[in-house]
Amino acid sequence: MNTNQKNGEVRIGFYICHCGHNIAGMVDCPAVAQYAAKLPGVVVSRDYKYMCSDPGQELIQQDIREHQLNRVVVASCSPLLHEHTFRNAVAAGGLNPFYFQMVNIREHDSWVTADRGQATAKAKSLAHAAIRRVRFHRALETTRAPIHPDVLVVGGGISGIHAALTVANAGKKVFLVERNPSIGGHMAQFDKTFPTLDCAACILTPKMSAVRSHENITLWTYSEVVKVSGYVGNYTVTVRRRPRYVNEELCVGCLECITACVFKEPKFADEFNVGLSKRKPIYIPFAQAVPPVVVIDPERCLQVRTGKCKKTCLEACADRHAIDFAQKEELVEIKVGNIIIATGFKLFDAKRLPQYGYGRYPNVLTAIEVERYVNSSGPTAGEIVLRDGRHPKSVGFILCVGSRDMKTNRWCSRTCCMHSMKLAQLVREHTDADVTVFYMDIRAPGKGYEEFYDKSLAEGIQFVRGRVAEVTDWALSPEEEGKLVMRVEDTLAGFVRRVPVDMIVLAAGMEPQADSQDVRRLFNMSCGTEGWFLEKHPKLAPVSTFTDGVFIAGCCQGPKDIPDSVAQAGAAAAEAMALIDKGYIEQEPNTAYIVEADCCGCKSCLPLCPYTAITFEETKQKAQINQALCKGCGTCVAACPSGSIKQNLFEDEEIFSEIEGVLNYA
Amino acid sequence: MKYSYFPGCSLKGLGRAYEESLLPVMRHLGVELAELNDWNCCGATAYMSVDESMAAVLAARNLAIAEKAGPEDLLTPCSACYLVLNKTKHNITDYPEINATVRKALAGAHLTYSGKVPVRHPLDVLINDVGLDVIKEKVVRPLKGLKVAPYYGCQIVRPYATFDDAWNPTTMDRLLATLGAEVVDYPLKTKCCGGSLTGTVPEAGLRLTYILLKEAVRRGADVIATVCPLCQFNLDAYHDQIDRRWEPARVATVYFTQLMGLAFGLPPEQLGLKRNMVAMKPLPAEPAKVKV
Numbered sequence: 024m025n026t027n028q029k030n031g032e033v034r035i036g037f038y039i040c041h042c043g044h045n046i047a048g049m050v051d052c053p054a055v056a057q058y059a060a061k062l063p064g065v066v067v068s069r070d071y072k073y074m075c076s077d078p079g080q081e082l083i084q085q086d087i088r089e090h091q092l093n094r095v096v097v098a099s100c101s102p103l104l105h106e107h108t109f110r111n112a113v114a115a116g117g118l119n120p121f122y123f124q125m126v127n128i129r130e131h132d133s134w135v136t137a138d139r140g141q142a143t144a145k146a147k148s149l150a151h152a153a154i155r156r157v158r159f160h161r162a163l164e165t166t167r168a169p170i171h172p173d174v175l176v177v178g179g180g181i182s183g184i185h186a187a188l189t190v191a192n193a194g195k196k197v198f199l200v201e202r203n204p205s206i207g208g209h210m211a212q213f214d215k216t217f218p219t220l221d222c223a224a225c226i227l228t229p230k231m232s233a234v235r236s237h238e239n240i241t242l243w244t245y246s247e248v249v250k251v252s253g254y255v256g257n258y259t260v261t262v263r264r265r266p267r268y269v270n271e272e273l274c275v276g277c278l279e280c281i282t283a284c285v286f287k288e289p290k291f292a293d294e295f296n297v298g299l300s301k302r303k304p305i306y307i308p309f310a311q312a313v314p315p316v317v318v319i320d321p322e323r324c325l326q327v328r329t330g331k332c333k334k335t336c337l338e339a340c341a342d343r344h345a346i347d348f349a350q351k352e353e354l355v356e357i358k359v360g361n362i363i364i365a366t367g368f369k370l371f372d373a374k375r376l377p378q379y380g381y382g383r384y385p386n387v388l389t390a391i392e393v394e395r396y397v398n399s400s401g402p403t404a405g406e407i408v409l410r411d412g413r414h415p416k417s418v419g420f421i422l423c424v425g426s427r428d429m430k431t432n433r434w435c436s437r438t439c440c441m442h443s444m445k446l447a448q449l450v451r452e453h454t455d456a457d458v459t460v461f462y463m464d465i466r467a468p469g470k471g472y473e474e475f476y477d478k479s480l481a482e483g484i485q486f487v488r489g490r491v492a493e494v495t496d497w498a499l500s501p502e503e504e505g506k507l508v509m510r511v512e513d514t515l516a517g518f519v520r521r522v523p524v525d526m527i528v529l530a531a532g533m534e535p536q537a538d539s540q541d542v543r544r545l546f547n548m549s550c551g552t553e554g555w556f557l558e559k560h561p562k563l564a565p566v567s568t569f570t571d572g573v574f575i576a577g578c579c580q581g582p583k584d585i586p587d588s589v590a591q592a593g594a595a596a597a598e599a600m601a602l603i604d605k606g607y608i609e610q611e612p613n614t615a616y617i618v619e620a621d622c623c624g625c626k627s628c629l630p631l632c633p634y635t636a637i638t639f640e641e642t643k644q645k646a647q648i649n650q651a652l653c654k655g656c657g658t659c660v661a662a663c664p665s666g667s668i669k670q671n672l673f674e675d676e677e678i679f680s681e682i683e684g685v686l687n688y689a
Numbered sequence: 690m691k692y693s694y695f696p697g698c699s700l701k702g703l704g705r706a707y708e709e710s711l712l713p714v715m716r717h718l719g720v721e722l723a724e725l726n727d728w729n730c731c732g733a734t735a736y737m738s739v740d741e742s743m744a745a746v747l748a749a750r751n752l753a754i755a756e757k758a759g760p761e762d763l764l765t766p767c768s769a770c771y772l773v774l775n776k777t778k779h780n781i782t783d784y785p786e787i788n789a790t791v792r793k794a795l796a797g798a799h800l801t802y803s804g805k806v807p808v809r810h811p812l813d814v815l816i817n818d819v820g821l822d823v824i825k826e827k828v829v830r831p832l833k834g835l836k837v838a839p840y841y842g843c844q845i846v847r848p849y850a851t852f853d854d855a856w857n858p859t860t861m862d863r864l865l866a867t868l869g870a871e872v873v874d875y876p877l878k879t880k881c882c883g884g885s886l887t888g889t890v891p892e893a894g895l896r897l898t899y900i901l902l903k904e905a906v907r908r909g910a911d912v913i914a915t916v917c918p919l920c921q922f923n924l925d926a927y928h929d930q931i932d933r934r935w936e937p938a939r940v941a942t943v944y945f946t947q948l949m950g951l952a953f954g955l956p957p958e959q960l961g962l963k964r965n966m967v968a969m970k971p972l973p974a975e976p977a978k979v980k981v
Contacts, residue, residue: 377854377856377857378856383857495876495877496876497876497877497900497904497907498904498907499900
């Protein structure tokens, strides 16, 4: 064979890993090693308990030296896990790292096969394929591409804020893009935070201001990412900046325009107070909003909608000229090297569980509504009231609303036990109401959380274990007249109870954002079945995604509380900075190349390349591939009618001999 | 508009007032009902609990006859029949072993089953096929001032909520409002009437019946409208026992089709109203026409 001649005598070392019981429990590893030893070209064939261990790697290096090996095959786990480990071992032994081939007999064999005979046979066939393939491998060099040092953070909740500040404090430039008119996210709506009961605004607003004043952060609110292209280190991102009809630089947040608006009374549901109060078409999202400037709601503003308004806001703004109805939507393109996604969650819509009467009984509220009521800047300035203005004498909390439920969402939302206990304590503080919490299990696993549960008990909050079946207003006894009645099986006492209360608080769980699938596609991430963004490894790469240079933090990855969100945000920032400080990324040499003599100049490959890496040399009438742009997708290789396009690591001889190896291993 | 019609045993016996009102009302709306030839017992809920496969055979025979009779949807007014026939359709599709048993048994009677015939409830047909606008046109004696508690019972929306919501159904509410009635907010609209427990474990069953009646009275209902023969019977027949155990909770329970008949101006004596044990109060007087 000509390749054989070109490469001289082929001397292959074959190693099969037991991976403890992971592989050896199902595959007869010594038998596979004995089988491989007899194959042409194999000089050394060994089985070993842990190939990835230091002694395992030593073994390869020693054999390369002693037996003059020039090819290495390791049959073990997924290349995703240890291909780099073994390539490095091969390089340390003095060989080009691409004279190596890995065989996955764990994920592809021992873990998914139930019969030992079949599993061993499959391992042999895969080993045979790799041994036949590796003979055609060539020495290749990786290339290095520089990393753009700027970072994009998507989402301005506590996770995005913390990630942006961490990266910016390290001296890197950050673009923080937030969809809403202000950053702050859900945390800005909270009154207190568990388990320390410190004021949410007091700990959040300094961070929000820091974002605004930070020289390394460019903050774009009311904006969304619409397009992403490129790859790790070199992303090109298009951001759509919606017009807020107010010049952020000129507005000083005096709010005169709001007073002057032709709408004399606030008329429209205020998003920040979840509809419990009203705002005007021109408004500031909340007192501590960042940026601290007003925004005009284009759906509501007369001038924007109809062009016919007295524009009293303009008069009020006078010579500041901050209000600008000529603002148009803008598309801005930026270059970044890394992206941190912190797009958060949405609350479960409690109307989806009609048995709890949300939307039907006015005094059935969600936890976030009560959160706004307790807050001193909320719709009642901190008073907890029934919808008719009375103070409740008794309040019931229903946990797991839209969580741990086969009919809605199966997952635990992780924060509801704690935030319900927090609100229960606050209700006790603000009123003299009796408070009862109906739970399935109290999950208080964080630092200081169990103590917080103890404190709730000590403060006289009652806990009833049982999932509430329904909330109703039909009365069975005089005590129930005019009350909301919860029907629940008390699973500790062992009987069905009817508990009349004045107010019911539903601990609605967390769900992926409504457009999480679009965002997932935009950034080329994966989702679990539930719709949360998928981390690369649940334990060992919890903030990485399967796309290099795209990291996730906070609740977009799954429900979590503030401490966990902040920890993840810090981790994502560190991962991004590690890449930036390394300065370059190593690119696999799996690029396509053209054998110029065979190219017939038909140009069929040109429109196929998704990375515009192929150009046409008019003078020679030949196609050319830019190695720096090629991502090795192989589309042009398959399409070339003359067979003149080849791909490193996927040469025809390599693939065909691998297939033959699988088909006739015996 | 034409439907096959499966009355079931109740509509020929204790619940005959339902059929007596359903047939003229449907005729009045131009809906043609063709009673299935040689229909048999649906098996009711009891047989399903004893032997699921054989219960499916029994019910499937009716479905097969309906299929043979023509392509029309099958109308089943009784809640138990409606549920059992629908459940049988599901079971035949979902469980191959039940499917095999049913096919074999039907073949013995030279019948086949393809699953094509939809089993429909009159409320579904009235709202979705006939339409409230058509019904409104037929109202000559609006039920103005009549406070009605709409009571759906358990079976027509559970477990299959096909044409209405399982927790808060509203089709009958909308229908009654179209007739001009004042629909009472009745949160017990899908709660248990006691079912057969009123006869077997009266302490449990009658309590449930009592709760339904008491709440209807508490909310000022003049009458309870129902869709189910068993519900109607339970709410109508046990008042003496309820009086003895708790307190009187007198309110009449009638079929929604009887109220439709009244609103359409059909003669009350032809609507089976005299069969009630607790008689329905006369309709409130129509508001006097204002003369200008």
